[in-house]
Amino acid sequence: QKEVEQNSGPLSVPEGAIASLNCTYSDRGSQSFFWYRQYSGKSPELIMSIYSNGDKEDGRFTAQLNKASQYVSLLIRDSQPSDSATYLCAVRTGNQFYFGTGTSLTVIP
Amino acid sequence: NAGVTQTPKFQVLKTGQSMTLQCAQDMNHNSMYWYRQDPGMGLRLIYYSASEGTTDKGEVPNGYNVSRLNKREFSLRLESAAPSQTSVYFCASSEGSAGQPQHFGDGTRLSIL
Numbered sequence: 001q002k003e004v005e006q007n008s009g010p011l012s013v014p015e016g017a018i019a020s021l022n023c024t025y026s027d028r029g030s031q032s033f034f035w036y037r038q039y040s041g042k043s044p045e046l047i048m049s050i051y052s053n054g055d056k057e058d059g060r061f062t063a064q065l066n067k068a069s070q071y072v073s074l075l076i077r078d079s080q081p082s083d084s085a086t087y088l089c090a091v092r093t094g095n096q097f098y099f100g101t102g103t104s105l106t107v108i109p
Numbered sequence: 110n111a112g113v114t115q116t117p118k119f120q121v122l123k124t125g126q127s128m129t130l131q132c133a134q135d136m137n138h139n140s141m142y143w144y145r146q147d148p149g150m151g152l153r154l155i156y157y158s159a160s161e162g163t164t165d166k167g168e169v170p171n172g173y174n175v176s177r178l179n180k181r182e183f184s185l186r187l188e189s190a191a192p193s194q195t196s197v198y199f200c201a202s203s204e205g206s207a208g209q210p211q212h213f214g215d216g217t218r219l220s221i222l
Contacts, residue, residue, distance in 0.1 A: 008149075043213035045213070101151035
């Protein structure tokens with residue numbers, strides 16, 4: 001079982017819609033959770049971090065954490081074509097840090 | 110404001126050749142990392158350095174060596190390149206030693222024939 005699982009997609013949403021990206025993790029002791037955005041051919045960029053259960057909002061982005069279900073999600077409101085990218089979920093467990101394989105998002109104008 | 114700088118950006122090697130990938134950061138970060146990214150495999154940690162003078166193995170260290178030359182620089186060496194090492198390599202840094210990379214370099218696209 002992989003430490004971090006993501007649906008590879010592709011996920012397509014129309015411009016202006018809400019994009020919902022999901023991630024599950026295997027270790028119940030994981031403490032910190034992160035979302036990175038990676039444009040095609042570019043390097044990853046850290047966009048969100050969340051450490052406790054509930055929601056954390058930053059502009060159009062909302063990270064949601066449910067430790068009981070071992071589930072992390074990223075919501076992108078009012079999706080724009082510029083949001084088209086691969087979104088990587090990452091989890092820190094102790095001194096180990098694991099990335100998921102990413103979900104490809106396409107926002108259709 | 111360069112951030113994390115990697116050289117070279119592209120490289121083609123023959124099997125058995127050696128080379129060193131260079132990485133430097135100008136943010137005075139303590140921790141530095143080397144990752145490889147392969148299709149369907151995600152980012153995998155090769156080595157990391159929590160501070161100057163220390164290095165630790167990550168998930169896929171075999172076939173690689175690293176040197177934390179000073180606080181700014183962290184190099185990755187392939188002693189005898191193999192086709193399985195064809196990948197995109199990213200260097201990253203973070204301020205603390207908590208283990209999550211904050212800033213990535215642009216990557217090195219390495220092909221081994």
